[in-house]
Amino acid sequence: MPLLLALVIWLVCLALALPFFTRTWWFPVAISEHARQVDTQFMFTLVVTGVIFIVAQLALGYVVFNYGRRRSGAATYSHGNNTMEVLWTSATAILFIGLTIMGGSVWARVHFMGAPPGAIPIEVTGQQFVWNMRYAGPDGKFGALDIRQINDAGGNPLGVDSKDPAGKDDIVVPTMAVPVNRPVELILRTKDVTHSFFVPELRLKQDTVPGMTIRIHFTAETVGKYEIACAELCGLGHYKMRSFLEVMEPADFEKWLQKRSTR
Amino acid sequence: MAELAPAHAAHAHAAPTGFIRKYIFSLDHKVIGLQYYFLALVAVFVGMALSLLMRWHLVWPQSHMGWLEKLFPAGAAGGVMTPELYLSLMTMHGTIMVFFVLTTAPQSGFGNYILPIQIGAEDMAFPTLNMLSFWVTFVGFVVLIAAFFVTGGAPLSGWTAYPPMSALPEAGPGEGAGQTLWIVSLALFSAASLLGALNFITTTLDLRARGLSLMRMPLTCWTWFVTAILGLLAFAVLLAAGVLLLMDRIAGTSFFVPAGLVVSDRVINHSGGSPLLWQHLFWFFGHPEVYIAILPGMGVVSQVISTFSRKPIFGYRAMVFAILAIGALGFGVWGHHMFISGMSPYSAMAFSVLTMSIGVPSAIKTFNWIGTLWGGKIRFTTPMMFAIGFVSVFVTGGLSGMFLGQPPVDLFFHDTYFVVAHFHMIMGVASIFGIFAATYYWFPKMFGRMMNDPLGKLHFWITFIGVYAVFGPMHYLGLIGHPRRYAEITGVNYLAQSHPLHLFMTIAALITVGAQLIFLFNLFWSMFKGKKAEMNPWEATTLEWTVPSPPPHDNFAGAHPVVYRGPYEYSVPGAPKDYIMQNDPEPAKAAH
Amino acid sequence: MADAKVEAVTAGAWSGGAEPYAVKSKKLGMWLFIISDALTFSALLVAYSYVRVANKWPTPFEAGAVINATVMTFVLLSSSVTMVLAVSAAHRGLRSLAVKWIGATMLGGVLFDILHGREWLHLIEEGVTPFGNPWGVPLFGASFFTLTGLHMLHVTCGVIYLGVVAAGFGRGKFESLDVEVSGLYWHFVDLVWMFIFPLVYLMSNRMI
Ligand code: HEA
Ligand code: HEA
Ligand code: CUA
Ligand SMILES: [Cu+2]
Numbered sequence A: 001m002p003l004l005l006a007l008v009i010w011l012v013c014l015a016l017a018l019p020f021f022t023r024t025w026w027f028p029v030a031i032s033e034h035a036r037q038v039d040t041q042f043m044f045t046l047v048v049t050g051v052i053f054i055v056a057q058l059a060l061g062y063v064v065f066n067y068g069r070r071r072s073g074a075a076t077y078s079h080g081n082n083t084m085e086v087l088w089t090s091a092t093a094i095l096f097i098g099l100t101i102m103g104g105s106v107w108a109r110v111h112f113m114g115a116p117p118g119a120i121p122i123e124v125t126g127q128q129f130v131w132n133m134r135y136a137g138p139d140g141k142f143g144a145l146d147i148r149q150i151n152d153a154g155g156n157p158l159g160v161d162s163k164d165p166a167g168k169d170d171i172v173v174p175t176m177a178v179p180v181n182r183p184v185e186l187i188l189r190t191k192d193v194t195h196s197f198f199v200p201e202l203r204l205k206q207d208t209v210p211g212m213t214i215r216i217h218f219t220a221e222t223v224g225k226y227e228i229a230c231a232e233l234c235g236l237g238h239y240k241m242r243s244f245l246e247v248m249e250p251a252d253f254e255k256w257l258q259k260r261s262t263r
Numbered sequence B: 001m002a003e004l005a006p007a008h009a010a011h012a013h014a015a016p017t018g019f020i021r022k023y024i025f026s027l028d029h030k031v032i033g034l035q036y037y038f039l040a041l042v043a044v045f046v047g048m049a050l051s052l053l054m055r056w057h058l059v060w061p062q063s064h065m066g067w068l069e070k071l072f073p074a075g076a077a078g079g080v081m082t083p084e085l086y087l088s089l090m091t092m093h094g095t096i097m098v099f100f101v102l103t104t105a106p107q108s109g110f111g112n113y114i115l116p117i118q119i120g121a122e123d124m125a126f127p128t129l130n131m132l133s134f135w136v137t138f139v140g141f142v143v144l145i146a147a148f149f150v151t152g153g154a155p156l157s158g159w160t161a162y163p164p165m166s167a168l169p170e171a172g173p174g175e176g177a178g179q180t181l182w183i184v185s186l187a188l189f190s191a192a193s194l195l196g197a198l199n200f201i202t203t204t205l206d207l208r209a210r211g212l213s214l215m216r217m218p219l220t221c222w223t224w225f226v227t228a229i230l231g232l233l234a235f236a237v238l239l240a241a242g243v244l245l246l247m248d249r250i251a252g253t254s255f256f257v258p259a260g261l262v263v264s265d266r267v268i269n270h271s272g273g274s275p276l277l278w279q280h281l282f283w284f285f286g287h288p289e290v291y292i293a294i295l296p297g298m299g300v301v302s303q304v305i306s307t308f309s310r311k312p313i314f315g316y317r318a319m320v321f322a323i324l325a326i327g328a329l330g331f332g333v334w335g336h337h338m339f340i341s342g343m344s345p346y347s348a349m350a351f352s353v354l355t356m357s358i359g360v361p362s363a364i365k366t367f368n369w370i371g372t373l374w375g376g377k378i379r380f381t382t383p384m385m386f387a388i389g390f391v392s393v394f395v396t397g398g399l400s401g402m403f404l405g406q407p408p409v410d411l412f413f414h415d416t417y418f419v420v421a422h423f424h425m426i427m428g429v430a431s432i433f434g435i436f437a438a439t440y441y442w443f444p445k446m447f448g449r450m451m452n453d454p455l456g457k458l459h460f461w462i463t464f465i466g467v468y469a470v471f472g473p474m475h476y477l478g479l480i481g482h483p484r485r486y487a488e489i490t491g492v493n494y495l496a497q498s499h500p501l502h503l504f505m506t507i508a509a510l511i512t513v514g515a516q517l518i519f520l521f522n523l524f525w526s527m528f529k530g531k532k533a534e535m536n537p538w539e540a541t542t543l544e545w546t547v548p549s550p551p552p553h554d555n556f557a558g559a560h561p562v563v564y565r566g567p568y569e570y571s572v573p574g575a576p577k578d579y580i581m582q583n584d585p586e587p588a589k590a591a592h
Numbered sequence C: 001m002a003d004a005k006v007e008a009v010t011a012g013a014w015s016g017g018a019e020p021y022a023v024k025s026k027k028l029g030m031w032l033f034i035i036s037d038a039l040t041f042s043a044l045l046v047a048y049s050y051v052r053v054a055n056k057w058p059t060p061f062e063a064g065a066v067i068n069a070t071v072m073t074f075v076l077l078s079s080s081v082t083m084v085l086a087v088s089a090a091h092r093g094l095r096s097l098a099v100k101w102i103g104a105t106m107l108g109g110v111l112f113d114i115l116h117g118r119e120w121l122h123l124i125e126e127g128v129t130p131f132g133n134p135w136g137v138p139l140f141g142a143s144f145f146t147l148t149g150l151h152m153l154h155v156t157c158g159v160i161y162l163g164v165v166a167a168g169f170g171r172g173k174f175e176s177l178d179v180e181v182s183g184l185y186w187h188f189v190d191l192v193w194m195f196i197f198p199l200v201y202l203m204s205n206r207m208i
Helices: A002-022 A033-068 A082-111 A250-262 B019-024 B029-059 B066-071 B083-101 B104-118 B127-149 B177-206 B219-250 B275-309 B316-332 B345-357 B359-373 B382-404 B407-413 B417-447 B453-471 B473-479 B493-529 C002-011 C025-054 C063-091 C095-125 C139-170 C176-204
Strands: A120-127 A130-135 A171-173 A176-179 A183-190 A195-199 A204-208 A214-219 A224-230 A243-248
Touching: A002 A033, A002 B382, A002 B453, A033 A082, A033 A214, A033 B359, A033 B382, A033 B407, A082 A214, A082 B345, A082 B359, A082 B407, A120 A176, A120 A195, A120 A204, A130 A243, A171 A250, A176 A250, A183 A195, A183 A204, A204 A214, A204 B407, A243 A250, B029 B083, B029 B104, B029 B127, B029 B417, B029 B493, B083 B104, B083 B127, B083 B177, B083 B417, B104 B127, B104 B177, B104 B219, B104 B275, B104 B417, B127 B177, B177 B219, B177 C025, B219 B275, B219 B316, B219 C025, B219 C139, B275 B316, B275 B359, B275 B382, B275 B417, B275 C025, B316 B345, B316 B359, B345 B359, B345 B407, B359 B382, B382 B407, B382 B417, B382 B453, B417 B453, B417 B473, B417 B493, B453 B473, B453 B493, B473 B493, C025 C139, C025 C176, C063 C095, C063 C176, C095 C139, C095 C176, C139 C176
Parallel strands: A120 A183, A176 A243
Antiparallel strands: A120 A130, A130 A171, A183 A214, A195 A204, A195 A224, A224 A243
8 A cells, every 4th residue: 555655656656747758738839029928937936846746656655665565663752843943934935036036037027127129119908809909000009998889890990080180001910920029018008898819829828807097019020920819707708718829020010010000 | 593502501402303403403413413524415416427428529529419408498409418507517517526536525524523522522512502503504505506597698708707797797608597507506505694793713622531631632623723713704704795796786886897798799787806816706715715625634644644553643743833824825825727818927936936825735635645654664555546546646736736836837727627636636636535535534433333345446536547547647648738628629720639638638538437436326225224333433532433333422421531652553652553643541551 | 630720721711611811702703703894994094195195186175074973973972872871771671671672773873874875875976986087086986885885785674683683682582692702793883983984075075
């Protein structure tokens, strides 16, 4: 029994850990500086917790095996050992606090700073169960919104105010395109309930909260087409509230915008 | 207050006669403990059934189940489960498991039954209040289940019920009457838990036997005590949040709903509120709640590991300190559920530091368990197997929390299956293992018979391997960025690669849940046919083992036990046996 | 030696035995209830402050309303004084005197409820509902009715509870401890009002 239990603990934990080494299921590619930093922080955490995981499970299996097969003699009479307590308490504290501080700097870099100047603003509005992306158009200004003018069927899902001249050239589309290597600032809103804007490749996720306007920014470095998912439960269609992010060469991006603004 | 006379006031109350006073509206803490236990047992099987339906749907979304239509005519028209039905099953699964299983069995169930005996009391401090708590909890459960059968069905906003979804009937099916019932149920549950908590605290402080100083209490009593404090403070806030949400729904207020929303093409006539307010209130309750779920399990595991290692617990004082530290820190970390909710990114840092520091007392506990086993003479009984299993899954589940506690990493993992993996490992498995360990350990005391050991071991093996198989792969789903609460995996292309994992998990879940029938059978069979249990079958040291199995009506038959030593005096050198009971006046031969 | 140690431990206040802290269970239970109820109210007050800060809050309470609320405060405070007298009489064993003072306390509670009810009716006449009011921000009415309503519920329950205690104590069924414990509850309800009065009334007055 002791050997069996130790072996089962070890094998089960090994099986759990293995795919972390083989990377059969792994993060999608990272397409921004920020995404790579997140991955680095993840790897640090993985190494620290991985070592603890292995040591703790090995130790557990070992004591079970070693002290489980004992037949003769009595158990050791001991109420503990204060040196050991202090030792492992401080070791854990240092490790975990260290991780926290490192992680903090990654967090600070994106979340404590605004978008760099010249970032392209895109307004993202969540809605059960689609994403609406709004570009300001040539004038660089978003038009005012008026919820009474919302008309999904009529092609005005956001209710862009027809009386506001700034809104005349606004482009509202269901998918997002951005030029490569250019900072982009997202202005996140929602029409109804809470959603969450999630692009795995950017390691970017942000809830869109009713009543709030939240700004985040990113710079995509690899051309390609990526999926945008909704990550916050928003109702029965939550699972299919999907859109695309196309990262394009700047020239293609201009063409893409052009095509949509002439319509 | 007046009629809720304390048990010890003058004399022990006489044993009641008649079925109703004895088993239904009983004032005896042992009967109430069992009532809670069986309520949790019913709840856990309902919860498991729901989880199987969910798992099934994730893999075979189109499969046709005629009987499902009979149960849920709207949600499964034509026998095929709709996404909204999936979400309402998920909501109910989470709610039932968290509240009616994990808050009910370990604390109210075992705590009620064992705590008074372990501290040498005749009953809880307020027996009538105790009975009231149970019946209010019971009504809460009935109200929750009723949500399935109202128009629109059960709510689909998850066990966290974020507004505005949970505040607006327009937000989807199930957000009508079902959601209202959900809130009422939780309000009832909160009120009952508050009353239960104040009863536990008073009992622990006031009714201990002579000589049972706080630092001589079994660790189980410490965890029930601290859990009660957490419950007293946390449920008070959930109650307030529930009142506000209910007002939003039925009185037209808008605490949680801001202006300018358009839901299902309807302009919502609310303004001024904030959805984040709910999240703060909910998680201020919610995080302590998860420690409410695990602390009693930790106590049981300490008790069981010490008993069957035949060793005193390693570092009793450090264990008590860790319990208190986990309880205290638990109130300062709620923001880690809200890193990307739109809350200030600066406060995220503060929450992160506090969250990560909870790893320290948890590490103390883990190492002390291993330290207790070290040098022991281990007896592999079924409760011991589950206690050892607990340590393994607690480490696994706790370490994934260390990823989530860091805002930049949580950024990716938030609301993915990585979180689902984390909380199932530590809550759906570790805490549940605590219940199993407690059941196998105290069954002889509660029913006067032993549970069948080979069947118990079989149950352990399948469950231990099974839960790793069900919840281990969820970590990998998290890595690929698989969002949680997805009714199907067909909506987003990159989820196609997750299909084999989902299939594997569903099969593992079917087997694991199936194995719980072994447990159920063992439980009921042993109740009537098991081997008769002696007073102290495990040769353990705490006070519950000094009374007959099952204990008489007022536990000590009018006697007042006196305690002379700490709770875990095993293998004391020079002692005649390898354990010394807490109430044994014989001084230990060798001073240490 | 070990015996001496046992003795040392069993003799101290922390050592167990019935009510080692010399706090009666009923009293401790009531204190715990108060802690938890205080937290419920705190959460509501936090929510109230949260929505108050987030919105342009109206200041509809004119002198009349504030004076009314001040009178209510006075009534409630006086009822706390009579409650203190009731407890003291109960401890001295003067049963009928204690019952009389409890009666006075109950009267204070009822008067408070009446004044409060009048205030409510007045506001309702002016068009204040949980979901709207003449001065904008609908949450004003919502939080007003939620907070004061819950408090009123506490006062009403308190009056009933005091009635039960008074009846029981008068007939010798209860001890003076029961009166003391009910007093704790009453003072708590009074204290909560001391938060609601400035936060809801004084801060929303239109006098200055
Ligand atoms: C029993 C329940 C339980 C317990 C005990 C915990 C324990 C912990 N939880 Fe968990 N958690 C949940 C239940 C629980 N959690 C639930 C239900 C959710 C999801 C709610 C929802 O959204 O639906 C959740 C979600 C959750 C989140 C939010 C994720 C998200 O939504 O994005 C976070 C983030 O920080 C977190 C962190 C932690 C941490 C740090 C601990 C720590 O307490 C863990 C501490 C333990 C260890 C660290 C392991 C043991 C230690 C060692 C082996 C020592 C190491 C040694 C050395 C370093 C030398 N949890
Ligand atoms: C205690 C908590 C608990 C437990 C035990 C479980 C058990 C299980 N859970 Fe659950 N789960 C939650 C808590 C729990 N879950 C929560 C909080 C959510 C989130 C809901 C939300 O998002 O809102 C969730 C969500 C959730 C999802 C994610 C849904 C989604 O995001 O789309 C899935 C998917 O597979 C799942 C599966 C399972 C399975 C297969 C089981 C099992 O059935 C596995 C087998 C069960 C056992 C091994 C335990 C048996 C125990 C006993 C027999 C004890 C008996 C004794 C007494 C109680 C007295 N659960
Ligand atoms: Cu939108 Cu989920
Ligand atoms: Cu938490």
